[in-house]
Amino acid sequence: MINTRLQKLVEDFSRHKNIDALLIVNDSNIRYLTQFPAAESWLLVTKTKAFYITDSRYILEARQGLKGIAVKQYSSMPCATLGELCKQNKIKRLGFDGKHTSFALWKKLKEFCPRNRKLVPATGLVESIREIKDEGEIDQIKNCLKLHLKAVDFMKKVVKPGLTERQVANQLERFVKSHGAEFSFSPIIASGPNSCYPHAKVTNRVIRNNENVLLDFGIDFNGYKSDLTRNFFLGRITPRVRQVFDALRLAQQEAISFIKPGISCSQIDAQARKVLRKFGLAKYFGHSLGHGVGLDIHEAPRLSSQCTSLLEAGMIVTVEPGVYIPNQFGIRVEDMVLVTQEGCEVLSDMK
Numbered sequence: 625m626i627n628t629r630l631q632k633l634v635e636d637f638s639r640h641k642n643i644d645a646l647l648i649v650n651d652s653n654i655r656y657l658t659q660f661p662a663a664e665s666w667l668l669v670t671k672t673k674a675f676y677i678t679d680s681r682y683i684l685e686a687r688q689g690l691k692g693i694a695v696k697q698y699s700s701m702p703c704a705t706l707g708e709l710c711k712q713n714k715i716k717r718l719g720f721d722g723k724h725t726s727f728a729l730w731k732k733l734k735e736f737c738p739r740n741r742k743l744v745p746a747t748g749l750v751e752s753i754r755e756i757k758d759e760g761e762i763d764q765i766k767n768c769l770k771l772h773l774k775a776v777d778f779m780k781k782v783v784k785p786g787l788t789e790r791q792v793a794n795q796l797e798r799f800v801k802s803h804g805a806e807f808s809f810s811p812i813i814a815s816g817p818n819s820c821y822p823h824a825k826v827t828n829r830v831i832r833n834n835e836n837v838l839l840d841f842g843i844d845f846n847g848y849k850s851d852l853t854r855n856f857f858l859g860r861i862t863p864r865v866r867q868v869f870d871a872l873r874l875a876q877q878e879a880i881s882f883i884k885p886g887i888s889c890s891q892i893d894a895q896a897r898k899v900l901r902k903f904g905l906a907k908y909f910g911h912s913l914g915h916g917v918g919l920d921i922h923e924a925p926r927l928s929s930q931c932t933s934l935l936e937a938g939m940i941v942t943v944e945p946g947v948y949i950p951n952q953f954g955i956r957v958e959d960m961v962l963v964t965q966e967g968c969e970v971l972s973d974m975k
Contacts, residue, residue, distance in 0.1 A: 626674055627692060629657050632753055634671050641746040643719035645670040647706065647733070650724040652919040653750040655847060660689045666702050667693075670713050677702050677709075703736035710741055719746030748924075755916060755924050756938035762962065764848040765918070765940060768805075769960065769972055772843045772850040775799055783856045785833040789813040792837075793826045800843060808842035808849040808921045819954040822911060822946060834859035836953055842921055849921045851942050852972055853958035865955070868905065868947050872957045875899035875945045879913060879927075883943075883961055883968040889931035896945045897929075905947050914942040917960060939963040940971070 626634070637643050646669045648654055654662035657669070658676065665678035665686070674693045678686050679702075686695045698705040710718060718737060720730070722745045733743055757765070775796065782795045793813045800807060814824035816835040824838075831837055840853040855869065879896040893913040900906040912928030917940055925933045927941055935941075941963070946956030959972040 626669075626672070627657075627659075629753065630669055630674055633657065633669060633749060636749050636753075637671065637719070641717075641719055641744055641749075643717045643744050643746055644715045645710070645713065645717075646719040646721075646746055646749060648721065648750060649729070650721065650750075653721075653724075653754070656750065656754050656919055658690055658693060660686070661847065666706065668706060668709055670715065673713070675709055677705050701732070701736070703732045706733070707736040710737055715741060717742050717744050719744045719749070721749070722747045751924055754918060756936055757918060757940055757962075758938070761848065761918060762938075762940070764846060765850065765960070766971060768843055768845040768848050768850040769852075771800075771803055771805055771845055772841075772852055773972065774803075775841075775843065776839075776852070776854050779839060779854075780856070783831070783837050783839070783858070785831055785858055788828045788830050789815055789818070789826050789837075790828050792831070792839075796839075796841065804845075806844045808844040808851065811841035812838065812853075814838045814840075814954070817951055817953060820948045820950055820952060822948055822954065822956070824954075831858070834862075836861075836865060836955060838954060838956060840956065840958065842917075847919055849917050849919070850972075851917050851921055851958065851960065853944060853946075853956045855955055855957070865953060867903070868949075868953075868955050869957075871900060871903040871905055872945050872947060872955055876943055876957050876959070879943050879945070880959075880961055880968060880970065883935060883941075883963060885935055885937050885963060885965065887935050889925050889927045889933050889935065890929050892927050892935075892943075893929050893931075896943075900945065900947070908947040908949055909945060910948070911946065914944050914958075914961075916941050935963050937963050937965045 648667040651662045654667045668675040676695045683697045778799050813826050815831045815837045818824050819838040837856040842851040875896040878899050882895050914927035916923035944958035948954035962969045
């Protein structure tokens with residue numbers, strides 16, 4: 625008997641693409657559907673069964689960890705095993721995710737699938753289900769954020785003039801790993817003028833007094849991710865830095881106040897830009913306002929001017945307006961927000 629997540633996926637087969645089965649090759653999508661940490665394996669989902677296709681490196685763990693899913697071992701190529709499963713289960717229309725299927729893999733699928741089977745593009749079916757987090761996922765992300773905020777408190781004692789960005793990064797890494805977690809992406813530790821780069825690399829620059837240090841990092845805890853940015857103001861803050869920070873906080877608050885089911889992602893993005901425009905800062909805000917977070921650090925939905933998708937209860941997004949003034953400084957404020965039935969909850973505002 626397939627689980628509820630797989631069942632929901634199967635329900636979308638006829639509603640969207642009229643396929644008989646879906647091949648899933650993305651690790652995060654497989655993990656979501658099976659609740660098993662997949663690695664270099666495939667998942668074939670038919671209307672009544674699911675097959676986990678792997679090799680000898682992972683076969684024992686798969687057989688022990690997967691429930692209600694048949695585990696199939698391939699010896700040379702997974703395509704051959706897939707072809708046999710298509711024959712055995714009389715699959716006529718096999719869906720594949722174009723986003724995660726390379727051209728080389730597509731050619732292999734064409735070669736090994738029986739000629740009377742059709743390959744049907746079916747992109748984003750799993751991701752669309754993943755957008756809505758269930759209670760268990762929300763709890764996982766909250767636990768991740770608890771550790772993240774402990775790390776922020778620890779960094780308040782660490783970040784000071786005289787240290788290099790790399791020394792700060794090393795201290796942060798030791799703290800995160802000592803608590804049984806990993807980074808969900810390479811952390812950004814950007815001091816002074818380095819902070820004007822939205823995706824600054826950690827350098828050996830020495831942190832100085834009277835400047836801002838931007839820390840943007842994420843934690844991976846049991847597969848689920850966090851993503852927050854915090855700013856450390858050392859010494860005296862110039863009026864210009866204070867103005868930018870206050871404007872960003874106001875822009876973030878305004879955007880968050882509009883978050884609720886039925887509001888489009890582009891509307892939320894527009895609210896933040898509207899505030900920054902009043903302060904003459906909109907031209908320094910070049911990226912989208914936010915993105916979904918879950919098993920991946922960047923998921924749907926995306927809070928941007930181009931995204932017309934409507935928010936739904938259960939979505940978790942970042943809200944992260946930023947201002948980056950070339951050769952001077954950059955500031956970004958970022959929190960994680962859960963869309964609720966009534967409105968929203970700032971998950972990273974934990975006491």
